[in-house]
Amino acid sequence: MSDPQRTEEAKLVLLLGDQLSPKVAALRGAERGRDVVLLAEVMEEATYAWHHKKKIAFLFSAMRHFAQALRQEGWRVDYVALEDPDNSGSLVGEVERALARHACGAVAVTEPGEWRLLAAFEELRARLAVPLEILEDDRFLCSRSAFAAWAEGRKQLRMELFYRDMRRKTGLLMSDGAPEGGRWNLDSENRKPPKRGLAFPGPLRFPPDALTEEVLALVERRFAGHFGRLEPFWFGVTRADAEAAFGLFVERSLPAFGDYQDAMLADERFLYHAVVALYLNAGLLDPLAVCRRVEEAYRAGAVPLNAAEGFIRQIIGWREYVRGIYWLRMPGYLEENVFDHQRPLPAFYWTAETEMACLRACIAQTRDEAYAHHIQRLMVTGNFAMLIGADPKAVHDWYLAVYADAYEWVELPNTLGMSQFADGGLLGSKPYAASGNYINRMSDYCKGCRYKVKEKTGPEACPFNYLYWDFLARNRPKLERNPRLGNVYRTWDRMSDAHRHMVRQDAARFLARLDEESPVRSA
Ligand code: FAD
Ligand code: DLZ
Numbered sequence: 425m426s427d428p429q430r431t432e433e434a435k436l437v438l439l440l441g442d443q444l445s446p447k448v449a450a451l452r453g454a455e456r457g458r459d460v461v462l463l464a465e466v467m468e469e470a471t472y473a474w475h476h477k478k479k480i481a482f483l484f485s486a487m488r489h490f491a492q493a494l495r496q497e498g499w500r501v502d503y504v505a506l507e508d509p510d511n512s513g514s515l516v517g518e519v520e521r522a523l524a525r526h527a528c529g530a531v532a533v534t535e536p537g538e539w540r541l542l543a544a545f546e547e548l549r550a551r552l553a554v555p556l557e558i559l560e561d562d563r564f565l566c567s568r569s570a571f572a573a574w575a576e577g578r579k580q581l582r583m584e585l586f587y588r589d590m591r592r593k594t595g596l597l598m599s600d601g602a603p604e605g606g607r608w609n610l611d612s613e614n615r616k617p618p619k620r621g622l623a624f625p626g627p628l629r630f631p632p633d634a635l636t637e638e639v640l641a642l643v644e645r646r647f648a649g650h651f652g653r654l655e656p657f658w659f660g661v662t663r664a665d666a667e668a669a670f671g672l673f674v675e676r677s678l679p680a681f682g683d684y685q686d687a688m689l690a691d692e693r694f695l696y697h698a699v700v701a702l703y704l705n706a707g708l709l710d711p712l713a714v715c716r717r718v719e720e721a722y723r724a725g726a727v728p729l730n731a732a733e734g735f736i737r738q739i740i741g742w743r744e745y746v747r748g749i750y751w752l753r754m755p756g757y758l759e760e761n762v763f764d765h766q767r768p769l770p771a772f773y774w775t776a777e778t779e780m781a782c783l784r785a786c787i788a789q790t791r792d793e794a795y796a797h798h799i800q801r802l803m804v805t806g807n808f809a810m811l812i813g814a815d816p817k818a819v820h821d822w823y824l825a826v827y828a829d830a831y832e833w834v835e836l837p838n839t840l841g842m843s844q845f846a847d848g849g850l851l852g853s854k855p856y857a858a859s860g861n862y863i864n865r866m867s868d869y870c871k872g873c874r875y876k877v878k879e880k881t882g883p884e885a886c887p888f889n890y891l892y893w894d895f896l897a898r899n900r901p902k903l904e905r906n907p908r909l910g911n912v913y914r915t916w917d918r919m920s921d922a923h924r925h926m927v928r929q930d931a932a933r934f935l936a937r938l939d940e941e942s943p944v945r946s947a
């Protein structure tokens with residue numbers, strides 16, 4: 425783009441695909457009409473994970489819409505499209521090219537959500553002729569340094585304690601310095617199994633506009649081999665869309681969100697979940713604003729306290745906490761593997777072709793929607809991967825690729841820490857390992873399965889049943905001193921030798937078959 429307004433004072437402001445907010449620090453510090461805002465679609469970001477097609481389409485379309493809105497507000501925007509013949513393929517390359525085009529005197533970027541990109545920007549800063557400022561991402565309520573200060577000297581980093589501090593800091597659901605209703609956490613009311621006859625409104629769906637249609641064609645053309653179904657594409661791609669989707673959630677789903685947060689149904693993919701993590705993580709929704717809105721709904725009597733508290737805890741508690749852990753533990757965190765698990769992820773994680781109905785449902789839904797809710801991620805796909813001893817890095821590659829809301833800062837601690845226990849228990853006091861019984865209680869999957877959830881061993885038995893005990897027996901030296909597992913090991917010890925032998929044999933047979941069947945696709 426030729427630039428008649430070249431001036432040494434102008435600043436180049438790089439906005440990343442997940443920084444689509446007028447409040448993002450680099451944009452707040454910029455001057456409209458003078459500074460140049462750069463957004464770039466680049467192959468490196470689109471392919472460093474085998475991203476789901478819907479995830480790429482969502483981000484490219486949201487980036488294009490955001491650029492359009494900025495232009496309409498009078499910003500000087502330089503948008504580099506993926507198929508620009510001079511596109512260098514990387515964000516660093518695009519900053520360098522843009523500097524040549526605009527002769528700006530400085531560059532500003534808000535800190536990225538992934539360590540690899542921060543390292544790339546720091547390396548770029550060392551060699552650029554103009555200063556490059558990396559600004560704190562204050563869309564988060566707890567800065568990296570505040571989290572590090574909170575963690576300093578603590579033996580255990582308990583989310584619950586962090587969450588209480590965040591409630592005090594934000595004043596959300598507080599009255600006279602105490603938690604609203606007298607309790608900090610109402611999770612014990614939030615574990616109801618699914619019931620027949622519930623009505624699920626589902627997320628708000630948006631028909632693609634002309635800009636999105638262009639992006640869909642681009643993704644089909646350039647990312648045909650990527651995981652997932654591109655169509656139907658119904659995600660919102662603007663701030664207004666995201667706010668409308670969130671508004672509908674508050675009105676229709678939030679009242680029952682708490683009660684059925686852990687439930688799973690084969691024919692209901694979204695239940696009462698918000699389906700807003702993709703919008704929050706891309707910058708289309710503001711985390712504090714959504715929490716305030718939920719608090720308002722509670723104070724107006726429109727939603728019960730367990731739902732409001734449950735939702736707010738996910739945002740100011742879990743979401744902030746996992747980000748804090750990520751930056752505290754990177755880059756070494758990626759390598760942690762306390763059980764020394766090495767098995768490749770089964771190929772059916774990419775195809776959904778398995779006879780296990782729960783895995784089939786969760787993976788097929790992931791393929792179709794680039795979405796699964798927390799318990800599907802944690803207790804079905806995550807649980808199974810840990811029980812079979814899958815390499816945590818392969819599991820991480822999968823989760824980073826397949827969900828529209830996935831960025832390493834949030835995905836890695838959830839996957840490697842919470843779901844695989846590969847960090848030895850930083851996030852959870854015991855592994856989230858469960859047999860088929862848990863899945864049967866919380867879902868209707870088992871009814872449609874060729875395996876029998878009540879059978880513990882033998883060819884008809886639910887594989888989760890023997891894999892659960894095999895995992896515990898295999899990793900006994902690392903787990904038996906865990907006070908929360910004492911009873912579990914006592915139960916195992918009370919089983920007959922013959923039964924324990926059958927369990928271990930069934931598990932060995934199952935795992936051997938898995939290895940034979942699974943040509944692996946690495947991300
Ligand atoms: P809801 O269930 O409606 O919850 C509301 C919001 O709370 C979410 O939008 C999200 O912003 C926040 N939230 C809830 N739980 C968590 C959590 N554990 N960590 C951080 N935020 C949370 N979340 C992501 O945003 N990106 C990921 O890549 C991601 N990977 C995950 C991988 C695994 C193995 C597991 C177990 C969880 C992962 N999560 C991730 C957390 C959670 O599953 C998703 O945030 C949630 O399913 C998104 O759906 P929703 O918007 O309908 O959330
Ligand atoms: C995920 C993603 C994709 C698919 N494409 C782009 C892109 O082309 N340009 C861009 O600026 N950002 C993209 N992103 C988001 C980045 O990967 C994200 O900013 C980093 O992973 C840091 O969170």
Ligand code: SF4
Nearest residue numbers: 780782860870873886
């Ligand atoms: Fe999953 Fe086992 Fe139930 Fe089948 S029987 S759906 S494998 S938990």
